[in-house]
Amino acid sequence: MSKLSRRQLITAGLATAAGASGLAAAAGLARRYGLIPPDGGGLYGPGETLTYAAQRVLTRHSMAREFAPGQISKPPFANEIAPLGDAFKRLEAGGFAGWRLAVDGMVARPASFRVDELKSFPRSSQITHLACEEGWSYIAEWSGVPLSHVLSLVGTLPQARYVVYRSFQPDWWESIDMADALHPQTLIAHGMNGGELPVAFGGPLRLRVPRQLGYKNVKFITRLTVTDDLKQFGKGLGSASPEAGYAWYAGI
Amino acid sequence: MKDVRGARAASRTIYLSRFTVRRGGSIDTISPMADSVWGQPAASAVPRTGAPARHPALVRVTHWITAAAFLALLVSGLELVVSHPRFYWGEAGNVHTPPLFRIPIPSSRATVPTGYGYVLPDQNGWSRYLHFQSAWVAVLTGLLYASWGLFSGHFRRSLVPGRADLARRGFWRRAREKDPWSYNPVQRLSYLAVVFVLFPLIVWTGLAMSPAIAAAAPSAVAILGGQQSARTIHFIVTILLTLFFVVHVVMVWLAGFRSRVRGMITGRPGARREGA
Numbered sequence: 259m260s261k262l263s264r265r266q267l268i269t270a271g272l273a274t275a276a277g278a279s280g281l282a283a284a285a286g287l288a289r290r291y292g293l294i295p296p297d298g299g300g301l302y303g304p305g306e307t308l309t310y311a312a313q314r315v316l317t318r319h320s321m322a323r324e325f326a327p328g329q330i331s332k333p334p335f336a337n338e339i340a341p342l343g344d345a346f347k348r349l350e351a352g353g354f355a356g357w358r359l360a361v362d363g364m365v366a367r368p369a370s371f372r373v374d375e376l377k378s379f380p381r382s383s384q385i386t387h388l389a390c391e392e393g394w395s396y397i398a399e400w401s402g403v404p405l406s407h408v409l410s411l412v413g414t415l416p417q418a419r420y421v422v423y424r425s426f427q428p429d430w431w432e433s434i435d436m437a438d439a440l441h442p443q444t445l446i447a448h449g450m451n452g453g454e455l456p457v458a459f460g461g462p463l464r465l466r467v468p469r470q471l472g473y474k475n476v477k478f479i480t481r482l483t484v485t486d487d488l489k490q491f492g493k494g495l496g497s498a499s500p501e502a503g504y505a506w507y508a509g510i
Numbered sequence: 511m512k513d514v515r516g517a518r519a520a521s522r523t524i525y526l527s528r529f530t531v532r533r534g535g536s537i538d539t540i541s542p543m544a545d546s547v548w549g550q551p552a553a554s555a556v557p558r559t560g561a562p563a564r565h566p567a568l569v570r571v572t573h574w575i576t577a578a579a580f581l582a583l584l585v586s587g588l589e590l591v592v593s594h595p596r597f598y599w600g601e602a603g604n605v606h607t608p609p610l611f612r613i614p615i616p617s618s619r620a621t622v623p624t625g626y627g628y629v630l631p632d633q634n635g636w637s638r639y640l641h642f643q644s645a646w647v648a649v650l651t652g653l654l655y656a657s658w659g660l661f662s663g664h665f666r667r668s669l670v671p672g673r674a675d676l677a678r679r680g681f682w683r684r685a686r687e688k689d690p691w692s693y694n695p696v697q698r699l700s701y702l703a704v705v706f707v708l709f710p711l712i713v714w715t716g717l718a719m720s721p722a723i724a725a726a727a728p729s730a731v732a733i734l735g736g737q738q739s740a741r742t743i744h745f746i747v748t749i750l751l752t753l754f755f756v757v758h759v760v761m762v763w764l765a766g767f768r769s770r771v772r773g774m775i776t777g778r779p780g781a782r783r784e785g786a
Contacts, residue, residue, distance in 0.1 A: 302636075305643025317726035325601070335604035338621055387602060389721055391634060392619055393594035393741060394604035469722045503635025509722030510642065 292419060292435070296488045296496030297506045310507045317509075318437050322468035325385045330451060331396035336458035339477065340427055346478070354462040359446070363422070363483035366413030373462045377448055379403040384443055390472040391508070398459075400466050402447035406440045409484070419486045422497075423465050426478035432497040433488055433506075434467060434474065443468050446479070471508035473499060563777030566664070570774055572655040575647060580755065582644035586637040587748060593618045593634055597745060601736035610742060649713055656705065669702050671695045700754065708751050715744035 288294050293311035297303070349356050354373050362368040383401035405421070421439040424431040438444055447466040448455050455461035460477030467474045488496045496506040565573070595613040596605070603609065605622060616626035618633065659665045693701070717723045718731045718740035734740045762770045773779035 302639035302643050305639065305646050308646050309642055313722050313726075317722055320722070320726035322721065322725045323728045323731070329601065331602050331604070331607070333606055335606055335621075387721070387724070387737060389719075389737065391593075391638065393590070394596075395602045395737060396604050397602045469725050471721060503639075505639060505642075510720035 295505075295507045296433075296494070297500040302505075306505055306507065309510065313507075313509050314435075314437060319441075320469070322384070322386050322443050325387070325397050327385065327399070329397050330385060330399060334396040334398050334451070334459070335394060336456070337390065337472070339458070342427070342457075342478075346426060350457060357462050357480075359463060359479060360481045361408060361412045361484075362481070363485050364415040364418045365409075365484050366415065367411075369412050371408070373448060376403050376408075376446060376463070379407055381449075382442070382445060383449070384445070384466075384468065386443070386466075386468040388468070388472055388475065391504070399451050400445060400447045400468075401449035402445035402455075402463075402466065404442060405444045405446055405465070405482075406442065408446060408482070409439065412484075414484050417486045418484045420484075420488055420496075422483040422485060422488070422491055423476055423479050424481045424483075425476045426480050430476060430498055431492070432465075432474055432476050432499065433485075433491070434470070438467055438469065441467075441469065469509050471510070473504065474508045564773035564779050565777060566662075567777065568655070568658050569664070570777060572651050573774055575651045576655070579644045579648040579651065580751070582640055583648065584748070584752065586641040586644065589633050589637040590641065591745065592616075592630055593632070594622055595624070596622065597742040598738040599735060599742060600738050603738040645713075645716060652705075652709055652713075659705075665702070665705075668693065669698050669705075671698045700757075704751070704754055708747055708754070712744060712747045712751065715740040715747065719744065 285294075288307060288311050293314055294307050295310040298307045298310070357373050359371045359373075359376065360368075361371070380403060381401055382404050383399060385397060385399045387395055387397050389395040409421070418436060420433045420435055422431060422433040434444070443466075445466040447460070447464045448462060450456065450459055450461075455464060460475070463479045464477045465475060465479050483491075485491070488494065492498065493501050495501055499508070500506050591613065592615065595615050595617055596603070596609040597611055597613075598607055599610045615624070616628060616630050617624045618630040620629045659669075714730065715734060717727075718734050719737055724731045724737060731737055731740060734743060769779040
């Protein structure tokens with residue numbers, strides 16, 4: 259067996275100490291600047307934190323790629339959805355006139371919007387790629403009102419850090435940070451490929467977050483809650499995904 | 511039996527050994543090469559044992575971290591493929607799109623038409639967490655190894671084929687019979703291909719699948735032909751890396767598993783025992 263020389267021992271010791279203090283300093287900075295995701299604890303916390311922090315530092319303002327109309331997938335793929343139940347069927351039969359999107363939490367003026375109200379707001383459309391974590395994807399044209407517009411109507415408080423959004427389907431809820439919530443391409447989508455947003459794709463209202471995977475694009479949204487702390491929601495991991503074993507941040 | 515012994519002897523010649531076991535049993539430890547962590551001549555770094563380390567400490571540490579990360583990436587990656595064992599070319603692809611090819615295995619999703627009458631359990635959650643965490647380990651370790659290798663001259667010395675290697679000796683033989691620890695040209699080119707082609711390519715195609723990275727660096731996706739092309743290339747490079755891994759382990763086995771593994775752990779291949 260080789261013997262460590264004194265110089266090697268000192269070098270290794272110094273390197274370890276420098277590495278450990280560097281890690282501690284980095285963790286402190288990450289906490290201070292909100293770069294630790296809500297599922298940043300536990301076995302896979304380091305990897306998730308590195309991904310989320312690196313992307314928020316380097317790609318916060320980047321725009322999702324937009325495609326030409328000729329690149330729209332025909333037909334798009336409608337993923338499986340859990341049975342929607344009678345209450346949904348009744349709303350659908352009524353043309354979703356009874357559908358409400360409530361906005362509450364850290365806002366100056368909590369409000370509840372009808373679908374036709376949302377359709378009367380400034381409309382934004384995009385031809386973007388939607389990728390499922392499973393590996394498949396499609397390109398579609400999405401239209402709707404930018405989430406940032408609705409947030410400015412209700413007046414988010416300065417300490418707001420996340421927007422929690424819930425589906426009509428129980429147990430399906432997600433959240434995004436303000437970087438994605440205020441991003442110009444994040445839409446409350448009500449239209450797809452030139453028509454109404456079909457129920458199979460999340461109609462009447464779906465949150466479209468084109469810089470994250472499909473599962474962050476929750477279908478049938480009914481409520482937005484602005485908050486500065488995700489600990490009070492569910493198990494405190496940020497959304498239903500980490501509770502089911504999936505990462506909270508899905509920009510990868 | 512004779513074949514086995516012949517193969518072992520041949521593989522000794524092929525495989526990179528810093529120690530050569532002479533038929534007479536004496537141990538040859540000629541080493542003009544740098545071998546400490548910093549690439550200084552080994553004689554000064556390891557003065558007392560007489561024999562230089564088979565592999566520098568940095569190579570040994572990064573080797574095993576990379577090996578662990580690779581296996582974690584392979585297992586989790588294969589698990590992820592099961593959720594959609596179809597591959598496409600271009601930007602978008604789904605079950606309505608004709609695949610470039612498909613793997614004839616059952617899927618963990620009922621929406622994928624596989625021809626099997628059952629659906630495997632969904633294991634994507636932990637697989638994805640493990641895959642991305644291991645990717646960070648592999649990338650950070652790879653950056654350390656590559657920057658050290660360039661800085662210390664490790665690549666130039668141990669991996670880049672010399673003029674003598676490429677001359678008439680043949681690709682399967684070392685250039686200088688008196689340097690029995692060096693790699694032959696095929697080995698040198700294989701390691702260089704893994705370090706400088708396959709590894710960067712698997713990282714690049716992996717990043718190109720990310721929606722946020724695609725937004726930040728659209729040309730990195732466009733060069734590959736789209737996000738589904740990136741996924742397909744990622745899969746093909748995985749197969750090539752796995753082939754390299756299998757051949758690598760087989761060669762280590764043929765060359766003497768215990769001494770090679772010991773050499774990569776402690777730096778000492780246990781030459782005394784082998785020579786005895």
